Amino acid sequence: MKALSNYHALKKFQSLLALLVLCVVLCFMTDKFFTAANGINVLRQIAVNVCIATGMTLIVLTAGIDLSVGSVLALSGAIAAGLLKQGISLVPLDLFIGFTVFGVLVAAMVIGALIGGFNGFMVTKFKVPPFVATLAMLTIARGFTMLYTGGHPISNLGNSFAFIGTGSMLGIPVPVWIAILVVLLASFITNNTRLGRYIYAIGGNEHAAKLSGIKINQVKFIVYMVGAVLAAIAGVIVTSRLDSAQPNAGISYELDAIAAVVIGGTSLNGGKGTIWGTVIGAVIIGVLNNGLVLLNVSPFWQQVVKGAVILLAVVIDKIGEKKD
Amino acid sequence: MLEAINISKQFSGVVALSNVHLQLLPGKVNAIIGENGAGKSTLMKIFSGVYTQYDGDILLNGNLVKFTGTKDAEAHGIAIIHQELNLVPYLSIADNIFLGKELVNAFGVLDRKQMNLISTQLLNRLHLNLDPDTKIQEIKVGQQQLIEIAKALYSNSSIIIMDEPTSAISDKEVANLFEIIGELKREGKTIAYISHKFNELFSIADNYVVLRDGATVTQGQMNQATEAFLIQQMTGRNLDQQKRSSDVTLSETLLEVKGLGLKNLDKQSKYVFKDLSFSLKKGEILGIYGLMGAGRTEILETIFGLHPQHTIGEIWVNQQLKNIQSTSDAIAARLALVPEDRKLHGLILEQTVTRNISITVLKLLEKWGLFLLKNKEQTLVQEYAEKLGIKSGSNLNIVKNLSGGNQQKIVISKWLATHPMVLLLDEPTRGIDVNAKAEIYKLIKELAAQGMGVIMVSSELPEILSLSDRVLVISEGCITANLPIEFASEQEILKFAILQNN
Numbered sequence: 112m113k114a115l116s117n118y119h120a121l122k123k124f125q126s127l128l129a130l131l132v133l134c135v136v137l138c139f140m141t142d143k144f145f146t147a148a149n150g151i152n153v154l155r156q157i158a159v160n161v162c163i164a165t166g167m168t169l170i171v172l173t174a175g176i177d178l179s180v181g182s183v184l185a186l187s188g189a190i191a192a193g194l195l196k197q198g199i200s201l202v203p204l205d206l207f208i209g210f211t212v213f214g215v216l217v218a219a220m221v222i223g224a225l226i227g228g229f230n231g232f233m234v235t236k237f238k239v240p241p242f243v244a245t246l247a248m249l250t251i252a253r254g255f256t257m258l259y260t261g262g263h264p265i266s267n268l269g270n271s272f273a274f275i276g277t278g279s280m281l282g283i284p285v286p287v288w289i290a291i292l293v294v295l296l297a298s299f300i301t302n303n304t305r306l307g308r309y310i311y312a313i314g315g316n317e318h319a320a321k322l323s324g325i326k327i328n329q330v331k332f333i334v335y336m337v338g339a340v341l342a343a344i345a346g347v348i349v350t351s352r353l354d355s356a357q358p359n360a361g362i363s364y365e366l367d368a369i370a371a372v373v374i375g376g377t378s379l380n381g382g383k384g385t386i387w388g389t390v391i392g393a394v395i396i397g398v399l400n401n402g403l404v405l406l407n408v409s410p411f412w413q414q415v416v417k418g419a420v421i422l423l424a425v426v427i428d429k430i431g432e433k434k435d
Numbered sequence: 436m437l438e439a440i441n442i443s444k445q446f447s448g449v450v451a452l453s454n455v456h457l458q459l460l461p462g463k464v465n466a467i468i469g470e471n472g473a474g475k476s477t478l479m480k481i482f483s484g485v486y487t488q489y490d491g492d493i494l495l496n497g498n499l500v501k502f503t504g505t506k507d508a509e510a511h512g513i514a515i516i517h518q519e520l521n522l523v524p525y526l527s528i529a530d531n532i533f534l535g536k537e538l539v540n541a542f543g544v545l546d547r548k549q550m551n552l553i554s555t556q557l558l559n560r561l562h563l564n565l566d567p568d569t570k571i572q573e574i575k576v577g578q579q580q581l582i583e584i585a586k587a588l589y590s591n592s593s594i595i596i597m598d599e600p601t602s603a604i605s606d607k608e609v610a611n612l613f614e615i616i617g618e619l620k621r622e623g624k625t626i627a628y629i630s631h632k633f634n635e636l637f638s639i640a641d642n643y644v645v646l647r648d649g650a651t652v653t654q655g656q657m658n659q660a661t662e663a664f665l666i667q668q669m670t671g672r673n674l675d676q677q678k679r680s681s682d683v684t685l686s687e688t689l690l691e692v693k694g695l696g697l698k699n700l701d702k703q704s705k706y707v708f709k710d711l712s713f714s715l716k717k718g719e720i721l722g723i724y725g726l727m728g729a730g731r732t733e734i735l736e737t738i739f740g741l742h743p744q745h746t747i748g749e750i751w752v753n754q755q756l757k758n759i760q761s762t763s764d765a766i767a768a769r770l771a772l773v774p775e776d777r778k779l780h781g782l783i784l785e786q787t788v789t790r791n792i793s794i795t796v797l798k799l800l801e802k803w804g805l806f807l808l809k810n811k812e813q814t815l816v817q818e819y820a821e822k823l824g825i826k827s828g829s830n831l832n833i834v835k836n837l838s839g840g841n842q843q844k845i846v847i848s849k850w851l852a853t854h855p856m857v858l859l860l861d862e863p864t865r866g867i868d869v870n871a872k873a874e875i876y877k878l879i880k881e882l883a884a885q886g887m888g889v890i891m892v893s894s895e896l897p898e899i900l901s902l903s904d905r906v907l908v909i910s911e912g913c914i915t916a917n918l919p920i921e922f923a924s925e926q927e928i929l930k931f932a933i934l935q936n937n
Contacts (some may be wrong), residue, residue, distance in 0.1 A: 225766055303806040304795040312794055315783035322741075322772060322780055323794045323849065324763040 124429065126376055126391045133319025133395065137402040144405055151248055151284060155399030158286035161390055163364060164371035165290075165297045166338035168389040171372050172301070174314045175234065175241035178369060180342035182252035183226050184361035188346030189218035189256050191381040192265040192356035194218050195272055210270050216324055221344045226252060231332035241335075249365070256358050266355035276352030286348045295342060298386040310334060313380025323435025370417070374424040395420070436459055437482065437513070438624060442491035444477055444649075451477045452649045459594065464616060466640035466657060468893070471749060471894035474649040479596050481626075483515040486510030505558040515596040518727075520579050522571045529554040529567035534585050544885050557585040557903030563616055577608030584615065588790070595619065596627040603726050613639050631726050631914050631933055633662045645669055670896065670925035688754070689888035690738075690770075690857045691713040695748035697730070697737045707733045707755030711748070715857060715888040720879065722903030723892045726932050730891040730912040732775055735859045738890075739772040740765040753856065766795065768809050771855035773846050775862045775892075777839075781846035784835040788827045789816045791834050792849045809895060819848035824874060840871025847878070858882060860891040864898060876902060896925045910934045 137144040163180050170177050198209040210218065226248060233244040278285045301307040310332045314321040321327050347365075350356045375392030377384025399420060403413045437459040444452040452474045459465045467535060469475050480486045482493070484502035493500050495511055502508040514705045523532050538546040538553075554567035561581045567807030571579060580600055587595050601609045616626055616639060630636055636643070637657060644654040645668040652668050707732040715721050725731045737746050740759040750757050750768075757768045767773070774780035782791055792802060793812050800812045816830050823844040827837055834842055843863065850858065863879065864872045883889050895900050899906055906923045908916040908931040914929035 299806070303809075305801060307808065308790065308794065308797055308807070311782055311786065311790075314780075315785055319783055320740075320794070322762055322774060323762075324766040325763070325794070326763060380785065421550050 115270045126374060126388060126395065126424070129424075130391055130395050130398065133398055133402070137398065137405070140257070141402070141405040142404060146243070148223055148403075149401070151282075151287075152288045153397050153401045155284045156290045157346055157393050158290040158346045159289040160301025160364070160367050160371060160396065161393045162293050162341050162367065164389045164393050165293050165370040166334075166341035166377075166385055166423040167332045167365075167368040168372050168375070168377055168386055169297065169310060169383060170371075171186070171243070171299070171377050171379060172310045172314045172319075172384055173331055174317070174379075175331065175334070176245065176379070177227075177230065177342075178242065178245040178365045179230065179248035179252055180338065180345075181227065181336055181361035181364035182249050182256065182299075183223055183339050184346035184357075184364060186203075186226070186252045186256040186259070186346070186356065187222045188350035188360055189260050189265060189356040189358065190222050191215040191219040191347050192268055192350050193259060195268055196265060212275070215272070216344075216347055218273070219347050220340050223340040223346075224327065224336050226335035228332065230339065231335035234335065235328035235331050236383035260356065260358045262358055264355045264357050268351070268354055272351050273354055274351070276354075289344065293344070294386060301386055306330065306333065313381055314378075314383070316382070339351070359392050360427070367393075367396060370421050373421060376424075376428060385389070411421060436494075436496055437627075438481075438494040439478070442478065442481060442489055442490045442493070443487065444481065446488040450649055451710050452489070455646070455649070457644045457654060459627050460642060461593070461625045462620055462623045464620060464628050464639050465642040466636045466643040466663060466671060467627055467629045468636070468643055469646035472757065473646040473669070475646055476598070477647070477649075479515060479627070479629065479714060480817070481832060482508070482594075482596060483513055499701040508663050509590055509592070512591065513596070514585040514590065514592035514594070516580065516587070516598065516600060517779045518602060519597045520576075520583055522579055522582060524572035526571055526897060528558070528565060528574070528582055528585075529566045531571055531582060532557065532567075532589050534586075536590070552587070553589065555586055558894035560588065561585055562611055562616075575604075577612070578603035580604060580608075580612070580873060581615070582640075583726065585621075585755050592692065594625040594627070594628075596754065599631070599633065600628070601630065604835065608639070609635070617774075630920070633665065637662070647671070654849060666926055666929050670929060687717040688714050689717050689719075689752065690890075691751040692738065693749040693751070695734070695737060695750070696746070697742055698745040699732050706912055708909070709747070711914055713907055713914065713917065715890060718883050718886050719904045720883050720889045720891060720902050722899040723909060724891060724893075724894070724896065724899050724928050724932060725904060727894070729876070729909045729932070730863055731894075731909055734909070735772055735861050735890065735892055738765070739770055739859060741855070766853055769854070769856040770859065771850035771853055771857070772859040773843075773850055773861060773863060775865065777846050779844050782834050782842060784834060788820065788830040788832060788834055788845055789813065790839075791845050792816045792819055792830075792852060795849045797854045815852065816848075819852060823848055823851075838871070839870070840874070841865055843871065843875065845893040847875070853889065857888045857890065860889060862893055863891060864893075871926040899923075899928065900925065908932050 122245060143149050144208055163184070167180065194210040195212070195215045198207055202208045230245055230248055233239040234241050275285055280288060301310065309320065310326050312323070312325060313327055313330055317327060346361065371392035372384070372389050372394055373379065373392070374386065375388030375390070378389060396417065399417060400413065403416060408416070439457050444453040455474070455478060461755055465803050467475050472600055474576055481489050484505040484507050487503060500511060502511065523534065525821070526534070532554050533550050540546045542589055551567045558565055558567065561584060563578060563581055565574060565578065571582065574608060584595065600612060604612070619626060628636070628640055640657045642654065643657050643660060644667070645652045645665060647669060656826040691714040693712050695711040700706050701704060705851050710732065723731055725732065736742060738750060743760045750759055751769065752768045757764070759765050778784060789812060793816055796815070797807060800807050800815070802808050814831065819825070820827070820830060825844045825848065826839050834845055856909055860879070864875055879891070891902060899925060904920055906915055906920065906928060908917045908918065908928055915934045918927065
């Protein structure tokens with residue numbers, strides 16, 4: 112009995128343990144890893160993935176998936192940059208609307224909400240499998256990004272906008288603050304609100320949830336919308352950090368987000384997992400990337416290692432399930 | 436000849452079969468008769484190799500056999516045609532007949548010509564004028580059933596078990612099926628025929644075996660039996676039925692359904708049930724009995740708003756017409772449904788007792804409509820855990836690992852927490868042990884005594900008889916009897932349950 116409860120405690124923290132082991136190993140193998148500068152650098156790098164992966168977690172908890180986040184990131188980033196530079200001019204009305212930095216952030220989030228809402232609509236109203244609906248959106252949103260930008264980057268966005276991606280408060284980069292806020296909020300929602308319970312219930316047993324009076328479609332609609340809004344916020348961060356909206360931004364970011372979710376122990380079948388797990392998953396990926404660079408491992412090998420880690424995480428989980 | 440000698444089978448302590456003894460004779464149609472849960476399906480699953488763990492012996496033509504699985508049983512010439520057909524809808528007739536036994540030519544490529552030729556011969560034998568390239572989904576259910584028989588014929592089965600073969604097919608198709616059964620009989624095949632429809636049994640069966648509570652009660656020749664005798668054999672328990680004395684003053688009507696109907700989702704017939712009208716009074720327990728497929732579960736689901744697009748008729752709760760378009764509407768109308776399959780539809784198995792119970796009432800546990808008050812939640816859950824005697828160790832344990840009885844109490848708790856006026860129970864004691872059963876019976880009676888209206892669907896006659904104030908009997912989607920408990924008996928109920936409308 113004692114051994115069993117120890118085992119369960121171990122299982123709960125296994126990804127955290129893996130992260131610690133990874134950090135300790137890197138400390139011994141490189142001089143630079145355990146420095147404040149590098150630590151902040153790593154955090155800055157993973158902030159974007161944490162934002163996206165947090166939204167992805169909510170979706171995956173309902174047994175769904177969102178493949179379109181990378182494209183949503185690019186489109187909302189591009190529109191934010193475009194609005195900031197050019198505003199909206201309605202020639203026939205002789206009207207020009209300029210945008211502040213806060214204004215473009217809101218605009219990007221609205222774009223995200225619209226796209227996420229469309230995804231949610233397809234999934235709930237027409238019962239399109241989430242994989243297919245968001246795969247289609249991956250292409251559609253990327254196409255719109257190309258149309259909007261004409262395939263060219265939108266650059267020189269000004270200092271006040273650059274603050275979002277490159278600024279710091281209390282020595283910690285702004286993107287990290289944003290990620291912390293997102294994580295705290297999402298963690299609160301999943302643990303302490305009705306919506307959170309409904310998300311887990313739908314992923315755990317959709318039919319039972321429906322019979323319990325939960326409005327399944329409403330909840331799913333919300334998670335797809337939130338997922339895309341968070342991707343849009345990530346889009347603003349990325350655009351700001353580069354001082355440029357790249358039409359090719361965010362390609363394959365959905366895979367990093369899904370990897371973080373999976374390494375963090377969330378089941379792709381839904382119903383099981385936590386936001387904190389995902390955060391740890393994202394940190395593991397970030398630290399791994401960082402460590403491999405510090406160790407001068409070739410980028411080709413980095414990809415192999417990342418894939419192997421994902422497999423390892425899931426295999427360990429599956430072995431654990433069998434023991435239960 | 437297939438012979439069962441002293442076959443017994445238990446499922447985690449529950450006896451499904453005890454010392455069953457029967458013979459299936461070649462060249463005969465052997466009817467297997469029994470109530471729901473009498474053990475017919477279990478026995479057939481043993482014969483066809485689905486269950487390999489049992490006590491007792493099976494003799495095939497005098498030789499002791501013990502099947503290692505369904506393939507093995509098939510190799511011994513036993514074919515079973517389940518109520519739910521086992522065909523791949525997107526594949527052709529020929530593909531289905533040869534599934535897993537495909538013919539290939541010298542190059543390892545499918546020999547379609549030969550397979551189609553054999554298929555055509557088989558189809559002709561079954562009076563089916565169909566192209567073997569036709570996809571299964573494009574032919575009628577009755578024809579699909581015959582394709583199952585074609586499969587059995589191709590694998591040269593000598594024993595063919597048919598489980599309720601006429602439940603979904605038209606009269607004309609039934610006539611054709613019987614003709615074919617007659618031919619198979621003349622070829623010396625053994626037919627085991629499970630059905631509730633006595634008129635069919637009398638027209639086609641040669642012998643009968645009656646099972647009751649997992650044991651063989653009697654067997655003999657069909658032409659020497661009467662319907663009344665068989666019904667009596669099916670039900671004749673020695674147990675004294677303790678009926679409920681309906682002492683509740685039945686006054687207010689809590690629920691009334693008028694002309695309720697459910698359109699059929701897969702269009703075989705037009706309606707699953709229709710023109711149902713009945714009412715439920717305060718403090719009343721209304722039992723609904725029907726044989727498998729009579730539409731019992733669907734009635735509760737329809738009232739609870741699970742099929743809004745296909746529902747016709749009116750539902751009145753507390754003298755008010757309710758437009759129930761979803762389960763949340765049903766809950767708002769103060770209805771509650773404890774579903775038949777608690778694992779599939781009642782519980783979130785991987786979650787805790789607490790989360791499973793509170794799921795229906797989270798709105799009431801919120802502060803400022805914003806976040807959940809977990810202490811309040813614990814108090815509420817603890818209250819129901821104590822009231823219903825849920826033994827889970829801790830409310831934070833996962834429900835997956837609890838016993839069936841405790842799981843059922845959790846499902847009931849989550850619904851009682853919504854303070855329903857009308858409680859719909861679908862098979863409330865299926866698969867739970869005797870003690871938990873008694874506790875749930877007591878609880879249902881208490882709830883009724885407190886003024887709740889209860890509708891209970893059950894396939895166990897003793898359960899219906901001991902709890903109900905009134906019994907509705909359903910057959911083929913219609914009410915065939917509305918019996919006050921004084922006039923209800925197992926024989927009476929069963930008589931109406933097998934009544935056919937057309």
